Amino acid sequence: MSDKLRVESADMPAGGWGSVKEVTSILLHEHVPLKDSRLLLKQNKTDGYACVSCAWAKPANPHPFEFCESGAKATAWETTSKTIGADFFERHTVTELESWSDHALEDQGRLTVPLRWDAASDRYRPIDWETAFREIGAALRACEREHVVFYSSGRASLETSYMYQLFARMYGNNNLPDSSNMCHESTSVGLQKSIGVAVGTVELNDFQHTDCIFFFGQNVGVNSPRMLHQLQEARRRGVQVITFNPLRERGLVSFTNPQSPLEMLAGQETAISTQYHQLKPGGDTAALMGLCKAVLARDDEARAPGAQRVLDMPFLQEHTHGFDAFEGALRACAWHDIEAASGLSRAALESAADVYCRSAAVMGVYGMGLTQHRHGVQNVTMLVNFLLMRGNIGKPGAGVCPVRGHSNVQGQRTVGITEKPELAPLDRLKEQYGFEPPRKPGMNTVEACEAILAGKVPAFIGLGGNFVRAVPDTVRMEAAWRELPLTVQVSTKLNRNHVIHGKASYILPCLGRIEIDRQRGIPQAVTVEDSTACMHGSRGMAEPAAATLLSEPAIVAGLAKATLAPNPKVDWDAWVADYARIRDAIEATYPAIFRDFNRRMWTPGGFRKPLGAAARVWNTPSKRAEFSVPQSLEADPDSDSRDPAALRLFTVRSDGQFNTTIYSHDDRFRGVYGSRKVLFMARSEMDRLHLADGDEVELATAVSADAPRHVRGLRVVAYDVPPGTVAGYYPECNPLIPLWHHALESKVPAAKSIDVLVRRVALH
Structure with missing residues (x-):
């Protein structure tokens, strides 16, 4: 085992004392003075500054501490005394x-x-x-x-x-x-094609009205931890949360609210996911086909005795186009093909579909686990298909919810x-x-x-x-x-x-966004757009790092x-x-989006840009929501090398990073400390390749015809990943992703699925 790499068991909930420790540690590490650490009380507040980390929504009635561990790290990173x-x-x-x-x-x-x-x-x-x-x-x-x-x-x-x-x-x-x-360009293309808007339809209030949430390829505990507050409140109301993800991410397993003294002292945890399905990387289209096929079967069963339909037929007839073709594709699709491509059993998919059929208002939440595939756009349109079958777009508590990363990446698109x-x-x-x-x-x-x-x-x-x-x-x-x-x-x-x-x-x-931006001696304010298409004002609160900025x-x-x-x-x-x-x-x-911009920028909770699909107005050629027939059950058909020795690599982020910013080499949610040069493997694959914990390996891309691609010096860590797959950190594994390996239509790099060969490095 590498001297730097330490691996421990990791079964703690998201949040909790671990989060408090991480926030305290980074404030000390960055030499953030006490007066500047108090800036956190102004983070994501109407009279404060918008977080420089993720783009999750800012509530109109925020918590006293409306920041998460990731946001606190980003604030400390920017307001450092170094x-x-x-x-x-x-x-x-x-x-x-x-x-x-x-x-x-x-x-x-x-x-x-x-x-x-x-x-x-x-x-x-x-x-x-x-x-x-x-x-x-x-x-x-x-x-x-x-x-x-x-x-x-x-x-x-x-x-x-x-x-x-x-x-x-x-x-x-x-x-x-x-x-x-x-x-998320796959989102912009897929949603525009399906529902006529390039962004999600869910707003923060929908979490109060939903009775079921489906998660696909999103790690809430690392990428958008403030959403855990909405999820915890939903779970306390009995909302079902059904997750499809190759890894069992801690934030989607359980959560201890660090803002609750009772939970912290008693060690209470809220179970987040009520079903957790570890599908194959790239198996999302197949899983969604299975869910839709099961919903159709339940509708068939209801029709026979003349019971109430499972499909929302009035919605389908008035608001959608192309359902007949999609229904034909579902009926023609064989369960054994769905199981093989998704890595999930028919029983598991039917169990999830049954919850969907019993739910009145369903949200579909997803991240780059859907978008960063060759058929990433298809993954997005398949999720829309699933929601449309029961009218789950354009009503309270329902809709599609892509979770964006950078704090204003959605807003940049809005302004050109x-x-x-x-x-x-x-x-x-x-x-x-x-x-x-x-x-x-x-x-x-x-x-x-x-x-x-x-x-x-x-x-x-x-x-x-x-x-x-x-x-x-x-x-x-x-x-x-x-x-x-x-x-x-x-x-x-x-x-x-x-x-x-x-x-x-x-x-x-x-200057950073958290710093006071004075122009001719007058402090200025700026604006950002969050993941739910709401615009917010932001005032810098810290003195600049230098007068020369x-x-x-x-x-x-x-x-x-x-x-x-x-x-x-x-x-x-x-x-x-x-x-x-x-x-x-x-x-x-x-003018249609930013009417009275200067006056409305301080609206509590932000002001939302017009989204036709949220009101069931579809800006598509047919003026209806469009069903799409998938081209393939495999999200990454050309990443398959057909080499029996190859394993499917997918990339992940750690608890200690935000995108390419690396706050530390630790990942407490996966029990990895001191190094990011690791390769997560199932114990069965390690045994097959005669590898032990800590062995050094190199990866080689198995489908590179134009140039050799390697990453060396990785250490093997036994982990619960689906059979036939391995996981490694982004951006360390980027050298393995060919530039040509990108999503059709959107050209998003397909970093969530590529075949690689694992080679043991001989010790000298």
């Missing part, structure tokens, strides 16, 4: 920093001065803001504009995002990929961050700002990576994030990244995207002014001086 000055880069070359872990890089603290890479010394050197903008602007003006990429990570505010998309389009392209391309010109109000922008917007489709994340590999991208601007670490095919991408003529990163902390850099590279350090709007404005020709209809300086003017501009571009 800072990086110019002296740091005098001590470390960039080549040296390449060998540091993701955690070690970010753990150095906040970036405080703008930096430019110096090739002669291999160090980042300080540069003043005016010079940085001037040099970047000159380089961008000299580029072939069609191929410059403007990426955004999902944390920037609505105001910044609106300015950024306008900058890109005035520059001359629609190359606006964002983190949505890597996670999209590579798809048909989704942006280009004619309105033309009228508003007097320029001709580009009409050619831009590059999404996969297409941007393809262009980088082909040497076609002259410049990459990153508004937050850690792009080179987040994307698949890491080894090939890092090699190509070094050939980029220009990389510019707007960041709060050091990450791998800075040490793997272009030939000319700039780091532009920005600029806000994201100021940085975008600085880049735009240095790059673009003056436009009398766009006063970048006025926008930066008063963010209310940016919101006025957003309202003018999107």
